[in-house]
Each structure stands twice: as structure tokens, then as C-alpha cells.
Amino acid sequence: MKQIIKQKASDNTYYHQDFHIALNYGINYLHKSFGGEAVREYLAQFANAYFAPLKKELRDKGLPVLKEHYEKIYKIENAVFHMNISPHDLFIHLSESPAVMYIKTNGHPVSSLYQETVITVNKEICRNTPYDCELAEYKHENGAYKLRFFKRKM
Amino acid sequence: MISCTEFIPAYSELFKFLEKKQDKAAVVDFWNYLSDTFLTNLKDELIENGIRGCWVYWSKTLKEEAADFTMELDEEAGEFSINMQHCPSKGLLLENKHIEPYPDYCEHCDVLYRRVLEPLGYIYELDRSQTDHARCKLRVKTKKR
Numbered sequence: 575m576k577q578i579i580k581q582k583a584s585d586n587t588y589y590h591q592d593f594h595i596a597l598n599y600g601i602n603y604l605h606k607s608f609g610g611e612a613v614r615e616y617l618a619q620f621a622n623a624y625f626a627p628l629k630k631e632l633r634d635k636g637l638p639v640l641k642e643h644y645e646k647i648y649k650i651e652n653a654v655f656h657m658n659i660s661p662h663d664l665f666i667h668l669s670e671s672p673a674v675m676y677i678k679t680n681g682h683p684v685s686s687l688y689q690e691t692v693i694t695v696n697k698e699i700c701r702n703t704p705y706d707c708e709l710a711e712y713k714h715e716n717g718a719y720k721l722r723f724f725k726r727k728m
Numbered sequence: 729m730i731s732c733t734e735f736i737p738a739y740s741e742l743f744k745f746l747e748k749k750q751d752k753a754a755v756v757d758f759w760n761y762l763s764d765t766f767l768t769n770l771k772d773e774l775i776e777n778g779i780r781g782c783w784v785y786w787s788k789t790l791k792e793e794a795a796d797f798t799m800e801l802d803e804e805a806g807e808f809s810i811n812m813q814h815c816p817s818k819g820l821l822l823e824n825k826h827i828e829p830y831p832d833y834c835e836h837c838d839v840l841y842r843r844v845l846e847p848l849g850y851i852y853e854l855d856r857s858q859t860d861h862a863r864c865k866l867r868v869k870t871k872k873r
Contacts, residue, residue, distance in 0.1 A: 576802045579787065583796045583814055590792035592766075593735035599765050600742045603758050608749060620741040623827050624734065647731045671729055682765075691730045717729070 589650065592680075594673040601685040613687045614694045621698035633703045637664045640699075640723055663724040671717025684714070692719055736817045743830035755832075759839040771844050779850070782808040782868050793817070806870030812863055819862040834859040837866070 604612045622629075631639040641659050644666060648655045654669040673691075677684050693709040700706050704726055711720040730738060746754045773781030783801040790797055796814035801807075821829035838854045845852040845868060855865040 575804070576800060577783065578801075579797075579799045581791065581795065581797055581799075583794045583816065586791050586794040588733060588792075588794040588816060590735075590789065591732050592769075592789065592792075593732040593739075596762065596766050597730060597735055597738055599762055600739070600758070602765075603761050604742075604745075607754075607757075612745075612749065616742060616745045619745055620738050623741055624737040624824075626826050647729065647734075650733055651729070651731055653729075668729065673729055673732070695730065 591672075591676045594676045595680060595682050597673075597691070598677050598682060598685050598688060601687055601690070602683075605685060605687055610687055613690055617690050617694040618698045621695040622701075625695075625699050629699055629701075629703060632699065632705060637705065637723055640664055640705075663722055666719075666721045666723075668717075668719050668721075671719070674717025684717075686714075688717065689714070689719070692721060696721065696723070736820050737824065737827055739817075739836075740821055740827070740830045740833055743833065743836070744828075747830075752832075755830075756839060759836050760843060762836075763840040763843040767840060767844050770841070771848070774844070774848050774850075779803060779806055779808050779868065779870055786810060808868040810866040812865070815859075815862045815864060818859055822862060834864065837864070841866075 601613055604616055628639065628643055637659060641657055641664055644655075645657070647653075648668070651672040653672050656667045656669075658665040674684055674688065689709065689712045692712065693707075696707045700723065705723055706726050707721060707723045709719060709721055711718075713719070742758070743755050746758055770781070770785045773785045775781070777784060780801065780803060783799065786799060790799070790810070793816045795812060795816050798811045798813070800809045815834075818829070818834060821827065821833060834856050838856065841854075842852045849871050851867075851869040851871055853865075853867040853869075855867075858864065
């Protein structure tokens, strides 16, 4: 007996968590084949290309743009987080990374450089803008982090 | 954190990075590595359920990727197919005008799945002639003994 399924894009929500595992293996592959610097170079290239519109908005409108961006991303990923924004800085506390937890729960080893998806990517988003960021805390066991964006001293 | 909804551009950029860093062979080597490490779930489904494993695997992934497709399974004939009318991955790369997709982006589907399916005794065919429009056709057949 033949079985058939027909689906339209609008029938479902775009949310495929296995992609976290694939990205983790991408980082692993680069790390083992070309070293840690290649991981950072790659993530910077990705951030510079993909987040170009976000960078422009950050330059034009400032830190609320990043707050809005990460609120949207964390909501998609069902993350538990806390944010504080002032005219000078934006503080983000992610209690647990849904990406790291998904990779671990499915039995895959998390790359020792996985934190670069936070620090390298956000440093690149800030590059050539009036802002910078620092990773104040990162927990490898669950991917929790404290990240602060702030205005550069001129 | 990079969301799983941001993965496809990251994936395409990785192919570009590897080709620039080394060559196309490095991109294919990565696809082989990813197939071996990441697609263990497809392999497990095929070992447990035969060609139905394709149906089980792609029912889940294509639903989560919100694809526009028709999928068919004929277990008696040993045939499985996907007619992808709009691939969400290639579609996303084409829609984001500020990013340039890796030219051979869709080739990863050929390499990754072939590497799992053929050693298990299946014939795998992927028609990539319309990938510029985010469309493709995938066919899996059980080899006649």
C-alpha cells in the first residue's frame, strides 16, 4: 500500500533543533582540522555576513536593537533569560543554553569552543559600531552565560 | 547563542569558509564527516525499519523545517520519494538578499544521504536541476537481489 503526505510550509513552524547538533559538528570539524583560530575566523565571517542588517541597525539605533533581537531569539528557543538595559549598557543573563542542552540530551559531545558562538559572534556584530561586548561568565556544562554590551570609550 | 533558525546561513558560510581556506575537497570531507557523526539517526531508522526508515526520518525533519513537499512510500515496491516544492533551506538563502549562498549548497544533500543509504543497499537519486528555485526530487529504491 502506498502512503502519501502532502505538506505546505504554512502547516508547520520552522524550528528544527537538530541544526544545533550540526553546527556543533561544524565547529568540531574546523577545530580538529584547522585549529581554534579557524573556528573564530569562520564565526566572524558568518556574523559579518548574516548579521549585516543587525549591525547597521545597531549603529543607527543603539542597544535596544540588540535587546529586541535576543528577546526574539530566546523566545523562539524557549530560553530562560534576564535582561537589563540602560543608556550605557545591555546586560544579558541566559540561565541555560537550549542549544547546548539539546546537543547533550541527544548524546553528542559539545565542542570545547562552543562559547565562541556567543563571544566571537557578538564581538563581530559590535565591530565597526560604537559598541563592544564582554563575556563575563560562561558555563560549559549547560551553556549559561552573562554577556554585557556597552558603549566604547572614545 | 546562534538559534537553530539561523543555522542555514551559518551552514552555507561554513562551506564558503572551507573552500576558501583549503578547497572543494575540504567541503566534501566535511560533508562526509557530518554524515558519519550527525546522520546516525537516519542510519538507525533504516536498520530498524528498512525503507520505512526514510519515511520516519523525513516526516520528522521536514515537518520541523516547515518544508513544502509531497512524500511517498511504497514498501512493497521498495520505493520512497520526496518531491520538494519549496526547500526551506535553499529558500531561506535565496530570500536573504544580503547573503550569497555557497554555489554548490544543495550538493550537501547528495553527499550526506548517499553516504548513509548506499552502504545499506539502497539506490539514491537526487534531481538537483531546479535547486535555483528551491525545488528538488529525491528518490530511494531498494536494490533488487
